[in-house]
Amino acid sequence: MKALINQPDQVVTEALQGMAMAYPNLIRLHENPQYVLRADAPKTGKVALVSGGGSGHEPMHAGFVGRGMLDAACPGAIFTSPTPDQIQEASTAVHGGQGILHIVKNYTGDVLNFQMAAELLQNDGIEVHSVVIDDDVAVKDSLYTAGRRGVGATVLAEKICGAAAEAGANLNAITALCTSINDSARSMGLALSPCTNPETGQASFTLGENEIEYGIGIHGEPGRQRIPWQPADTLTEKLMLPIIEDLPFKKGDEVLLFVNGLGATPLLELNIVYRAAARLASQHGLKVSRRLVGAYMTSLDMAGVSITLLRLDESMRSYWDAPVCTPALRWGC
Amino acid sequence: MGYAVVTLMQWITCAEEQFQSHLAELNALDAAIGDGDHGSNLARGFAKIREKLQANPPETPASLFKLVGMTLISTVGGASGPLYGSFFLEAGKIAGEQRELDDATLARCLQAGLTGIQRLGKAEAGDKTMIDALEPAIHALTNKAEMGVAAQKAREGRDATIPLIARKGRASYLGERAIGHADPGATSASLLLDCLASACLA
Incomplete structure (x- = not known):
């Protein structure tokens, strides 16, 4: 490699x-x-x-x-x-x-x-x-x-x-x-490509040109199912619906929507996913009041995305807004 | 027969050689149902053990087991570090101050090690873990079987994990997709028992 x-x-x-x-x-x-x-x-x-x-x-x-x-x-x-x-x-x-x-x-x-x-x-x-x-x-x-x-x-x-x-x-x-x-909070992810461990040089799994690993973990462990590629809006829906149904998130809930890149997916694509996810959230009556988009929890060089929804209460929201001064997350400092 | 610290050190040396020579195979088994580093992790831990044994050769079986256990816990990481580490730490507690272990004491040491793994990892036979190789082998030793027989039981236990669905660890996320692969933990455990047998027969 x-x-x-x-x-x-x-x-x-x-x-x-x-x-x-x-x-x-x-x-x-x-x-x-x-x-x-x-x-x-x-x-x-x-x-x-x-x-x-x-x-x-x-x-x-x-x-x-x-x-x-x-x-x-x-x-x-x-x-x-x-x-x-x-x-x-x-x-x-x-x-x-x-x-x-x-x-x-x-x-x-x-x-x-x-x-x-x-x-x-x-x-x-x-x-x-x-x-x-x-x-x-x-x-x-x-x-x-x-x-x-x-x-x-x-x-x-x-x-x-x-x-x-x-x-x-x-x-x-x-x-x-x-x-x-x-x-x-509930999350789900999918991968467009495996990741390669630089310590061993081995890819975590192999995916066909048109295949997506749906329900991926963050260690390159295989996901729930293999599905063919589909447009970003459709794939986003496939992640959002199980997340919403699981908690379940209900109409009127205030949420933080977090779209996370798995390492090799450009921000360009993450923003397309965020657009679809935010629309879906609003169609389900969720009020997205805080957001985070970017690669914060990755799986080496894996291409893919995960989505997390967190139902916010007042104290979570105010602690989210409070200053943070770290290499990767910084505001208010 | 008696097992002095020299014999038991041969066991550990053999394990290091086996994990090193089966490194790629263990990684490949792990890649199939986990994250592909079981061989690398064990090889790293046992290489560190060799360094420590050369610097400070232990005088009793108990101090050997303790050194092996502590080193595995502090260098291997993952689940296998604490699990194999606990195995040796618990075995060491039974060995006491004796300079040589008889068959029955060694069997009790290994049984205590197995109990330690199960206390921590909470796996049972049939969950597709190292327990599937260790338990039948140690059970055989407790019933006074010969070492070669115990090692054979471990190999059979390893092979018996192939058709299983995993219920512990990362492989459990795969559901039926874990079927058809030997468990890497059961495979390393079987190598460990092979080494014990060859050290004792040497």
């Missing part, structure tokens, strides 16, 4: 070093173990928010470290969760004496490693709460699966809870807010 890399096993480290060099005012990189923390960490008297997961989803999570969002992010190897000692050290480094919230995407590896880290931190006398995000309607939530995957709602939860922590909310309140965001 052709890629802008040096050594395959140094991809994650070199990318993190580059990001730290590009945003010295916002973040710092700690190596061995690897984590990114906000430049002014630890913030005494504030609940610390820590997230993490496999790399390959940039800018998530390290790009969301900074004032008004995460205190630390723990990047694992490509598509591989971080390790308990790494999460423990990152959490300890940013602990401001008011406890820690771990925001964890629902993948078996992430859940297990964060669980072990939380046990280690609790042994050290640090209070840790965890919220597992599972908003992907493409997966059936049953006893017979690992449950729904955590996708786009993670970005929204990190932003909104980060603002609440900055405003001085306590750990219980932020945990409740995070749970409520997860309960009020």
Whole structure:
């Protein structure tokens, strides 16, 4: 494969070093173990928010470290969760004496490693709460699966809870807010192409010229079904309807509409999808009051899109509007 | 027979060689129903173990198991890091201070390891996971079977995952599309049992 890399096993480290060099005012990189923390960490008297997961989803999570969002992010190897000692050290480094919230995407590896880290931190006398995000309607939530995957709602939860922590909310309140965001958000995605892991050089799957993987995960795991290509408006509808029906979102609901690129899809196309999604939302009587369009939770070089709807209440809306100063999400600073 | 730390280190060395030589195969199995890095992750973990063993050779089976478990947890990541890590950590707790394990104690160590994996991962036989290879093998050892027989049970358990739908981990998202592929975790577990057998027979 052709890629802008040096050594395959140094991809994650070199990318993190580059990001730290590009945003010295916002973040710092700690190596061995690897984590990114906000430049002014630890913030005494504030609940610390820590997230993490496999790399390959940039800018998530390290790009969301900074004032008004995460205190630390723990990047694992490509598509591989971080390790308990790494999460423990990152959490300890940013602990401001008011406890820690771990925001964890629902993948078996992430859940297990964060669980072990939380046990280690609790042994050290640090209070840790965890919220597992599972908003992907493409997966059936049953006893017979690992449950729904955590996708786009993670970005929204990190932003909104980060603002609440900055405003001085306590750990219980932020945990409740995070749970409520997860309960009020639904997502679904599709891929036009597989992704290629730069550590192995292997494509995650093969797709025909005219095929689309519908209900895609963010690790290049195959989706729910393969369907032929259709115009953007039709594909958008195929994502929006299961999302709306699942919560269900009801007429009159105020929502945040998040159209997320999976890595290789240009903003040009994301805007076409946003146009269709916003029209559909309004046809269903939803009031879109906040929006986000761009590549925030990617799957390496995968072409495709995911859509997330979050039903907003007043506190979520005001925390969404609050200042955020991170490499990837910035307003009001 | 007795299992001194030298024998058990041969087990771990063999595992490193096997995971390295089956790296592409394990990645390919994982790519079919997961994300394609199971071989790379295990190879990374066991390479680190080799470094640590060379720097500080452990004196007892318990300290060997602890070193292996801690290293897997801190270097492998994913689900397999904590799961295999717990396997060795729990096995180490049973080994105590003994310098040599007898058959029955080794079987109890492995059984404790299996219980540790199940406590963490909550998988049962038939979920298409490493349990499908480990459980029949360790069950056989508990019933005083020979190592070669246990390794054979693990291989059969691995093969028996081929027609299954996965109910744990990333493969569970696939539903019926997981049918027809051996589980990568059951495959690595089977390699681990093969190595235990070859170390003990050596």
